[in-house]
Amino acid sequence: MEKFLLRNVGVPNSHEIDVYIGRGGYQALAKALKEFEPQELVNLVRESGLRGRGGAGFPAGVKWSFLPKGVYPRYLVCNADEGEPGTFKDRVLIEHDPHGLIEGIIISSYACEVEHAFIYIRGEYVFGAKRLEKAVAQAYERGYLGRNILGSGYDLELTVHRGAGSYVCGEETGLLTSLEGDRGHPKLKPPFPASQGLYRKPTIINNVETLFNVPFIVEHGAEWYKGFGTERSPGLKLFCISGHVNKPGVYELPLGTPMMTLINDYAGGPSKPIKTVIPGGSSTPMLPPDVLETLTLDYEALAAAGSMLGSGAVIVVGEGTCIVRLVERLAEFYRHESCGKCIPCREGTDWLYKIMHRIEHGQGREEDIDLLLDICDNISGKSFCPLGDAALGPITSSIKHFRDEYLYHIRERRCMV
């Protein structure tokens, strides 16, 4: 299949502006500035059906249309926090095609009438941040950023900001408080960022990949874009597949592609018989192997299977992996990342981890399984931000599909595998 999102990845020096331009880069920007009024671009993206690639899948054009009329300044923030375990697709774009992202940001900012945009990149992406900073400097030099971009009269500043390392700073309000220089804590919604976000001004927050799609839509049109994917999940998507497969990596596929196509045709097939797949990042409920044959990679199909497309991070878990140990490790991650603002997540994730730890270390009790489920129920839907819920997926789904393995662990005080 022809590559779009990954078209520059693998090209020597793809991060350099001349290489990018040589391969047709910044053409979409020129077109957007010349041929479109901002509102027309919003409509275009809305028509394309592009859904947010950060995890929740909210239609980008719809979000943009929530900006209150006539309130300025507005800000656009590109969410490059990429914190969900298993997710590394944004990183590839940032490191290999930074100008593609910048072009997407400029067009989107123009559409949203923004004059200052930010890239909030996770602190661990040192290399990526450097690449971005350099690319931003190049874009300024060439007049793609700054005053009067390409003679259009449109001005845009773009700032790269490095986070200090917290998963919750990927959550949009946590990200904004962190960007403002405060402790990264989620904030009360409403007001939603679109009406009062950064510095209490209207703010659009989109994932790296979401913004990266925009130039292609401008270039080829909404109809072209809708030609990929399914009716409710149109377009192209990056899947980052990891775990027990022969060729882990980032692959570009239309939404709606069968899961087994990704695993077998792209990722070189499983390296061990598949025990379970976590389809959309570590927080999404794991699926048993028997559903994989018919599963397609789109928002609807994964929801119907009881999980989520999430960030497109497919984690393949092979036989021989202890589920209890796996879940204990994930529980540790979530309790470590709980920001502490709300009681159910702060206390609940700690408690969940401690029970998982006990079970894993041979101190489990049979009643712990119901206790785990009840604690999950007491967190579910009750936490301040979705992180609390995110912590539950691995536990509830593993008990659902692997209760026997838990029981074995408890009774025999050791791993089943």
Next chain:
Amino acid sequence: MEPLVTLTIDDREVTVPAGTTVLNAAKSVGIEIPTLCYYEKLAPFGGCRICLVEIEKMRGLQTACTTVVRPDMVVRTASPEVLKTRKAILEFLLTNHPLDCPVCDKGGECDLQDFVFKWGPTESRYIEEKRHKRKAYALSPLIVKDEERCVLCRRCVRYLEEWADDLQLDYFERGRLTRVDTFPGQPFDSVFSGNTIDICPVGALTSRVFRFRARSWELEKVPSVCAYCGVGCNITLDVKTNKLRRISGRENPAVNDGWLCDKGRFAHQYIDSPERITRPLVRKDGELRPASWDEALNLVSQRLREIVRESGPRSVGGVGSATVTNEAAYLFQKFVRTVLGTNNVDHLGRLPDGARPLPSMTEVREADAILLFGADTLEEAPVIELFIRRAANLKGTKVIVANPRRINLTRYGGPWLAYRPGTEVALLNGLAHVILAEGLHKEGRRVAELKEWVKDYPPDKVEEITAVPAETLREAARVLTEAQKAVLIYGPDTVRGPNGQACLTALNNLALLIGAHEPGCLAQEPNSWGVLDMGLAPHLYPGRQRLDDKVRERLGKRWKAQLPSEAGLGLDEMLKAALDGELEALYIMAANPAMDHPIGDEALEKLKFLVVQDLFLTETAQLADVVLPAASFAEADGTFTNMAGRVQRLHQALRPLAEVKPHGQIIVDLARVMGQEIGATMPLEHYSPQAVMEEIARVAAPYEGLSYGSLGDDGIPVTTEGGTRRFAQADFRPPATDAAYPLALVTGRLLYDRSPLFARSEIMRQLVPEPFVEINPADAETLRIADQDAVTVSSARDSLELRARVSDDIRPGCVFVPLHLNEMPVVALSEAGAAVTWVKVTKR
């Protein structure tokens, strides 16, 4: 009126104004929803999740504290899911809560305890080891922190952000490790720190002063009023076994809104100080020795009578203070006028005629610009500072500071007019000049005359006189005139002394020009207005009536006494007369002129007879012939009238120690020994402040109709009539200078000082700074003085030995010496009645 919204909560129809939260809508019909992070005076936070309720057609549960009502909402606050969730939140908290209840000072008034009792799990499912965090460590000298008890509701941090604007606490770490703490190496020394104890829902923040002093349910709660400053914060005195254990804030939106400063909250241990005078003392063989009340009062009676007989009533006088109740002040002046037969009666720190109370607190809180002229609310009226900070911080209220010294409120960037002392009138005239010249004044004022009067004060010239840059002056004028609701506040010293009246006039002119409320005085004592209303002044009868024949006759009839017609002496004059030997005896109630008046100690030493009634052997009491032990504010009934003219009730909470008596009682008893009834006795001869208030209500017009019944717990504002408001000429007279003494002395109070009560309050007194003189780096350099150098500050009259504090908080050409920090009276440097005190500073 706001539109109303009707919704259903637990099958009941509820109608509330639009914008109400589900929580408050439920509360309005008596449905209780527990809350931890929510606090009504803080912005909603939504963090704790204990208030989750079910709302039809909304996915999942919603936090009642953040969800605003909508028409036809159907809310359930006690459905099985809601109750399960509530229990779960409590269970989550308890998993790691230490359950220190038996030794926790919050026990009995802890929300967590109460909520678990009502809604919590009865059994623990938690078998893991509890987390351990820091216990019982000093967050500050006043506050003890227990991290294990903290539920991380962030109320304390949010309060410091939204009210005190002292960002001294915050979260550290994250998730389960989160803790509230000070910043590394930084103190928690906000003077508003104690409010965090009141609002902490659990025992994570507790008071050093109250620590282990009682179980909350043993406390008898007595409503009263803080006796430290003119704000008159409403407080609750918590008493057990006749000991004051704790003071906490009491809700009164018209005054302190429940908040207190740390002085009012913590500095009450003087009441139990072993240094209290508990028996009358009489000087025998040159020493003060214990005596019985009979002996002491007989001696006072006899000596006062002798002196009046021999030298006439003009040779005696009475000095009170604005720290006593209206009732005591009223009786005192009545005693001096009817029993001693003289109008020689006054009090320390009297406000000048023409000074006016602040507009109501509400007006101060709602102002969009505030001019603080020669006043420092942080040191002198802290809770007003709290209100101003909140307004400046959250609403952008402009705070214009006119002060030779940088005060805290300058941080809001309202212009700071650092004028040279003595040039106040020129500065104010300059402001008027700019407003008129730029045509910024309110329409419809007849300004022609004023224009003429201030024509000689263009900004450039004002800059020369006052050292305030012309541009700053213009900016201040613009800020003032752009405001819709400006409030002008001045410190009492600004309107005292030779330029005081001109200053008042100029302030009035300014207020008129911009259409503001009458400028208000930041009265410093708890009863500054009241004692004036009570006639504790040589030229005023109760109700601030002038001493004319008609009033004298009427009052005389009421009081069944022949009232003296001769004009009385004020405090300055009495002390001068004492120095000259013309005044022979003084009766002093709760005042310390030996420290607080430039010639106090010399004058008192000259007296033939001095009686002092007070709590402690102050510098003044040490000079007395008879010392009478007086009750503290918590040991007597009475009323104070605060700086906004609000009369508020103090309730007796403690039986006085040993032979201590309330001020009013001592006066009544003495009068009786001297053969005269001065009212307020009941059949059993008990002093009755209530009866005194009834009498006040009959003779002092503004208090007409007041009674303890009508005052209730919230008090009532009284209005004394102001002068007519019209423009008048304010003459600026340049202050005389003295080449030998090149620096102008600026003095002022500090909140924490060595005044008699504060200095005897155990824990608080550690916070009093060492005496210092603040000097600008430019002057320090010329004088080769370094920070912390030992220096002598001397004037033509006297000198003080102090440490230098080199800081640009004070403008060049001035030095700042706080009052009440040293053993030596700072006021002794000054000539009574001088506009500016000139000093020099030399290195020792």
